Structures are given as structure tokens and as C-alpha cells.
Amino acid sequence: MKKHFTLQLSPEEAYQPEVFKNTLLKKAGLPPESPHTFARQTRRSIDARGRNVKVNVEAELFINEEPGKLLDYHSDYKNVTHSDPILIVGAGPAGLFAALRAIELGVKPILIERGKDVRARRRDLAAINKEHIVNPDSNYCFGEGGAGTYSDGKLYTRSKKRGDIRRIMEILVAHGATEDILVDAHPHIGTNKLPVLVAELRESILSHGGEILFNTRVEDFILEGEEIKGVVTQDGEQIKGLGVVLATGHSARDIFELLHRRKVYIEAKPFALGVRIEHSQNLIDRIQYHCEIDRGPYLPASSYSLVHQTELQGKRRGVFSFCMCPGGFIVPAATAPGELVVNGMSPSRRDSRFANSGMVVSVELEDLPQFQKYGPLAAMHFQASVEKAAWEAGGKTQVAPAQRMVDFVNRKVSKSLLDTSYQPGLNSVDMNEVLPDFIANRMSLAFRAFGQKMKGYYTNEAQLIGVESRTSSPVRIPRDRESFEHPQIKRLYPCGEGAGYAGGIVSAAMDGERCAERLIAAYANQAR
Structure with a gap:
């Protein structure tokens, strides 16, 4: 038997597991420490409007029944080693989730990141703090995981129409976040835990045939007429794919300048x-x-x-x-x-x-x-x-x-x-x-x-x-409302905070998924 409860509890009752369980048992009319029972919270928020702080809790009590999983997500990652590639520029939340979604859809992502992997990035952060040395390619904004890796890790968003928030949360839990983020009204992960989670996301991409190129800065686009065919790196290497998801973040000024120089339409924002x-x-x-x-x-x-x-x-x-x-x-x-x-x-x-x-x-x-x-x-x-x-x-x-x-x-x-x-x-x-x-x-x-x-x-x-000063991008890279494709350059999909279409980890992740879906729907079938 499963019973649902909506409660207003004291902080001790809400945040002490044993106290919470006994409170729920009492509410159900059962004695403390009743056997074959399992209690869990499914939603939790703090109400501090009154003199005494209360915690609003939605909960489930299972009696003589095994609790179902709080996490419903099951990855459907394919091996895409030999599939046609799409290029994703930027390994922040938008880029990482675009890559994972591409793999689910059977397309190979090549993720291009100007900065270092999350472990190597730490040395450059230490250099900023202690020696005041700023590495333009590896800092608090650039590197694996983007600006979100070294942040509070807030996961609250109002962008409910942009995608499936619960799906993003469950993918994060599947890669190492605690299930608390599925419960708290204003969830966060924390900067000490985000690097481990980011590394797990990377492993999912690599183990299923995706590629990630670190220390690889995009310095030009391969444009043929009104189509983008790929990118050129700082070493002069040309990398081509079915299309480009541009997820470079709100601080990639060199990309904004490159777009302007190549006469790709952008707007001040x-x-x-x-x-x-x-x-x-x-x-x-x-x-x-x-x-x-x-x-x-x-x-x-x-x-x-x-x-x-x-x-x-x-x-x-x-x-x-x-x-x-x-x-x-x-x-x-x-x-x-x-x-x-x-x-x-x-x-x-x-x-x-x-x-x-x-x-x-x-x-x-x-x-x-x-x-x-x-x-x-x-x-x-x-x-x-x-x-x-x-x-x-x-x-x-x-x-x-x-x-x-x-x-x-x-x-x-x-x-x-x-x-x-x-x-x-x-x-x-x-x-x-x-x-x-x-x-x-x-x-x-x-x-x-x-x-x-x-x-x-x-x-x-x-x-x-x-x-x-880096609250959001000062530039918008426009895109069509339905197709998400740039209105001038075909196969170019502006994405995430840097393009002006997201504001935080979850909204950027959802935007990355949608851009990957639109690109693949439009061009992957043509290649096949």
C-alpha cells in the first residue's frame, strides 16, 4: 500500500530522516518504527514567511510494499562511432547535453572545447586566484563544463516550456547528482560535486562513440555560400560535419567578433x-x-x-x-x-x-x-x-x-x-x-x-x-523560432547562453537538446 501526504513540518522533522519517518508514521496512525514501511519525500520547500520557519513537504509512505524508483530515466545511448557527425562548439551544459541527445538519436557528436578537461582546468583557476594570471582559454568561464562547473550549481529554472526539466534532472542524477535535486523546490549541486558529474557526462559521450577535442579553439568557419560546412581550429585543422551547434557561452567574445567579421547576422542584446x-x-x-x-x-x-x-x-x-x-x-x-x-x-x-x-x-x-x-x-x-x-x-x-x-x-x-x-x-x-x-x-x-x-x-x-558583468550574453545570435536554425546560414544552430537563448544550467541543457534534435531532424536523414 502507498499513501500520499502533504505536510507542514518543523525543520527538524523535515531534515532528520528518522524523525521524518516517525512523524509520517504518526500521521498515518501507525506506531513509531513500524516494520515493512518506507518513507520518502517527493517535494520540499521552505516557508519562512512567519516567525517560525516551516517546511512544506509532499511525501509517500509505503506499507508492506517495495517503493518504486524515484528515478525513471533510462539512457538509450547507441554506439555512434561510425555514424555521420555533427559539430558542437563548446562543452558547457548546452554542448554536453546536445552531445548526449545526438548519441540517443544515433548521430556522432564531435564536441570542440577551447579549454581543458575539468581536472586540468583547476591549475588555471589556482593561477588566477594566487598569481593573478588569466589564461584566455582556461578559466572560470572556459573549459569542460563551462561557467556552470565552478558555480553554485543552481538548477532552478522558470523555462518550463523549453523542454522536460525532470528529464534533465534525472540525467544529472544518473551521472552522480544526489536524488535531493528531484525533491527540493530550489535544487543545487555545489561546485565541489559538479566536476565529478561533468567527468561522468564526458565518459558517457566517449564510451558511446562521441569525440571531445579539448584545447581546441575555433578560429574560423567553413562557409560555402549560405551553408556552414565546418570549422577551422587554431592549428589550421578543418573539421566538418552535418551541421554546427554553436554553444560557446556568454563570454566568447572572439566568436562574436568572428561572426561579425564573416558577416554572419548577429544583434546587440x-x-x-x-x-x-x-x-x-x-x-x-x-x-x-x-x-x-x-x-x-x-x-x-x-x-x-x-x-x-x-x-x-x-x-x-x-x-x-x-x-x-x-x-x-x-x-x-x-x-x-x-x-x-x-x-x-x-x-x-x-x-x-x-x-x-x-x-x-x-x-x-x-x-x-x-x-x-x-x-x-x-x-x-x-x-x-x-x-x-x-x-x-x-x-x-x-x-x-x-x-x-x-x-x-x-x-x-x-x-x-x-x-x-x-x-x-x-x-x-x-x-x-x-x-x-x-x-x-x-x-x-x-x-x-x-x-x-x-x-x-x-x-x-x-x-x-x-x-x-557576465550575467548574460550582450549579443544575440538569431535563429528561427521553429527550426532553431540561423536565418541566414543553413546548418548553423545558435544555442544556449552565448546565443541569448538560455540562462542557467538547466535551461542551457534543454536548449542544447532541442538544437541537436532540430539539426538531426533536418539534415541527418539527408546524409543517410
């Missing part, structure tokens, strides 16, 4: 830019969980989501939190020397004493009149100019410019800065001199408003660390 805000995790917990000392042993590190609409000079722009990392770290995410970019990541346990979040302002193309001369690369050049200003303000290393929050609003250089999770270090500056006026002014308005929404958030016990 609005994006968002700002800073990372760092508080102590304990402060955020006390605000969100209404606790006086700490959150206790059962609740996870708390998060927040903030948005405020500002109006200046007749223009309305949103200021919002982005990629909030509870119990996390701020990391240097530059992809070339002479620029400074920050991002956030969290380990699976989210046990750092710091909380950080991107705090960014919407940037529309009309905000950038002096950059219009760059045409479709206007927003990209604006983004780069701010990153260069941050690099100069930090001292022309990976030391980041920073300022306490209230000092920023009052335009006062902070006499001292707080402890930080950002390993390369901080330099106290007036961030109003680093950020463009239209961004700094809107952020000042928003911080005061956020202090009203979250009492204690607006404080000099928090600091701005800049700049957070």
Missing part, C-alpha cells in the same frame, strides 16, 4: 551589469529565518531574491539580485588579461560564512549611445569597458575594487573593508567612479529600498565587490 554584494551568512539567516543567534542545525543557509524598479530621467530600469550564493564564495571570472570580473559559487553544503549575490541593473541598448558605432557588438564593448575600469581601479591585477554598502550610497570611500571570501583580495575605492553613472545611481536607490524589504540588509556590514 540588452543584459545587466553591477556588482557582487557580500554579507555574512549569519546576518542573512537572521533576517530571513527571524532567528536571534543562528539558523540552527537543520535549516540550510538562507537565500534571498530582491528586485526594485527605478526611474531616472524618464527611464525605468530594474535592479535585481542575480545568482545568489548562500554559504558561498566570490571568484575572479575574467576571461582575458586587462579585465576584472567577479562571479559567485557555493559548495554543496553551502557552509561558507559568507553570502553573496550579484546585484545588477538592466542595461538597454538606448543606454549606450556612445557605443552604437560598434553596431551589433555595442553592448559587448560597453561591458568590456566597465571590466577594464574595474581592473584599473583594483590596481591592474585581479584584486577587486570594493566599498561598503552605506559608504557607496553616501559616496564615501570606505576607511576599511570587511573580511571577504574573494581570494585575490580587495582594494577600497569609490565604486561610483568605477560604475557608469546610470548604473551607480540606480543601485543607490535600490539599496535603500532593499533595506525596507529586508530589515538589516542595507548596512555597512556588507560590501560591494566589482564588477558582476
Whole structure:
């Protein structure tokens, strides 16, 4: 017999397995520790709106019955060693899932990645943090797994119409993620576990006949008329296939420049830019969980989501939190020397004493009149100019410019800065001199408003660390709504965050699958 329950539990009841089981047995009218019973949660979310935090749980209780599997996914990977190939440029979530889907459909993926495999990539990350050396091909953005590998690993997405979210989650579980991601309302994996998972995805691709070329940078396209036939690498090698899934991520500026140079149609795209805000995790917990000392042993590190609409000079722009990392770290995410970019990541346990979040302002193309001369690369050049200003303000290393929050609003250089999770270090500056006026002014308005929404958030016990500029791609590579094919170049399938069609691990993975499906449906049968 299987019984379903919808419960509102205390954190101890929800997060302690034995306590949870006995609570469920009591709800079912059975004595504690009843034999031949199995209890599990199928959905879990935290409700912190009241003074006492509750956890909403959907659960199943099996009595004298074996529980069915929570994981339904069964891989249908074929051996594609001798099949016709498609090319996938970029081994982030979009590229990896495009490759897996190609294998399921009987087509050989050749995955081309400019960076290193996930293990070798670590040395270059250490060099950024400790020696301030940025390798343009191997960093927090480029390399196996893309920017998502060294992130919080958040898997929450609103893109329910873009594909089967559950399918993506189950593929991740099949490759090493815990089943908790199938249960939690806002699941995450953690940066300490993502590299192992990425390596397992790679093994599935290779063991079924796919190819992965690391340290291979695409420097040109093989264009014949209005069709793409393949790519040319930095060594001059030509690699050809049935078509190209272009999944290079939001930071591949050389690809955007190549497209523009080859007169492949692209568009400037609005994006968002700002800073990372760092508080102590304990402060955020006390605000969100209404606790006086700490959150206790059962609740996870708390998060927040903030948005405020500002109006200046007749223009309305949103200021919002982005990629909030509870119990996390701020990391240097530059992809070339002479620029400074920050991002956030969290380990699976989210046990750092710091909380950080991107705090960014919407940037529309009309905000950038002096950059219009760059045409479709206007927003990209604006983004780069701010990153260069941050690099100069930090001292022309990976030391980041920073300022306490209230000092920023009052335009006062902070006499001292707080402890930080950002390993390369901080330099106290007036961030109003680093950020463009239209961004700094809107952020000042928003911080005061956020202090009203979250009492204690607006404080000099928090600091701005800049700049957070890689929120999304500043360029869109257009595609047809139905076919996903580029409207000008046949067999070219722009994909994922870099093309402007995704925003996170899950949405990029779903987009990768769809692009592979469309390419194969259109051209694989012709080859056969």
C-alpha cells in the first residue's frame, strides 16, 4: 500500500530522516518504527514567511510494499562511432547535453572545447586566484563544463516550456547528482560535486562513440555560400560535419567578433551589469529565518531574491539580485588579461560564512549611445569597458575594487573593508567612479529600498565587490523560432547562453537538446 501526504513540518522533522519517518508514521496512525514501511519525500520547500520557519513537504509512505524508483530515466545511448557527425562548439551544459541527445538519436557528436578537461582546468583557476594570471582559454568561464562547473550549481529554472526539466534532472542524477535535486523546490549541486558529474557526462559521450577535442579553439568557419560546412581550429585543422551547434557561452567574445567579421547576422542584446554584494551568512539567516543567534542545525543557509524598479530621467530600469550564493564564495571570472570580473559559487553544503549575490541593473541598448558605432557588438564593448575600469581601479591585477554598502550610497570611500571570501583580495575605492553613472545611481536607490524589504540588509556590514558583468550574453545570435536554425546560414544552430537563448544550467541543457534534435531532424536523414 502507498499513501500520499502533504505536510507542514518543523525543520527538524523535515531534515532528520528518522524523525521524518516517525512523524509520517504518526500521521498515518501507525506506531513509531513500524516494520515493512518506507518513507520518502517527493517535494520540499521552505516557508519562512512567519516567525517560525516551516517546511512544506509532499511525501509517500509505503506499507508492506517495495517503493518504486524515484528515478525513471533510462539512457538509450547507441554506439555512434561510425555514424555521420555533427559539430558542437563548446562543452558547457548546452554542448554536453546536445552531445548526449545526438548519441540517443544515433548521430556522432564531435564536441570542440577551447579549454581543458575539468581536472586540468583547476591549475588555471589556482593561477588566477594566487598569481593573478588569466589564461584566455582556461578559466572560470572556459573549459569542460563551462561557467556552470565552478558555480553554485543552481538548477532552478522558470523555462518550463523549453523542454522536460525532470528529464534533465534525472540525467544529472544518473551521472552522480544526489536524488535531493528531484525533491527540493530550489535544487543545487555545489561546485565541489559538479566536476565529478561533468567527468561522468564526458565518459558517457566517449564510451558511446562521441569525440571531445579539448584545447581546441575555433578560429574560423567553413562557409560555402549560405551553408556552414565546418570549422577551422587554431592549428589550421578543418573539421566538418552535418551541421554546427554553436554553444560557446556568454563570454566568447572572439566568436562574436568572428561572426561579425564573416558577416554572419548577429544583434546587440540588452543584459545587466553591477556588482557582487557580500554579507555574512549569519546576518542573512537572521533576517530571513527571524532567528536571534543562528539558523540552527537543520535549516540550510538562507537565500534571498530582491528586485526594485527605478526611474531616472524618464527611464525605468530594474535592479535585481542575480545568482545568489548562500554559504558561498566570490571568484575572479575574467576571461582575458586587462579585465576584472567577479562571479559567485557555493559548495554543496553551502557552509561558507559568507553570502553573496550579484546585484545588477538592466542595461538597454538606448543606454549606450556612445557605443552604437560598434553596431551589433555595442553592448559587448560597453561591458568590456566597465571590466577594464574595474581592473584599473583594483590596481591592474585581479584584486577587486570594493566599498561598503552605506559608504557607496553616501559616496564615501570606505576607511576599511570587511573580511571577504574573494581570494585575490580587495582594494577600497569609490565604486561610483568605477560604475557608469546610470548604473551607480540606480543601485543607490535600490539599496535603500532593499533595506525596507529586508530589515538589516542595507548596512555597512556588507560590501560591494566589482564588477558582476557576465550575467548574460550582450549579443544575440538569431535563429528561427521553429527550426532553431540561423536565418541566414543553413546548418548553423545558435544555442544556449552565448546565443541569448538560455540562462542557467538547466535551461542551457534543454536548449542544447532541442538544437541537436532540430539539426538531426533536418539534415541527418539527408546524409543517410
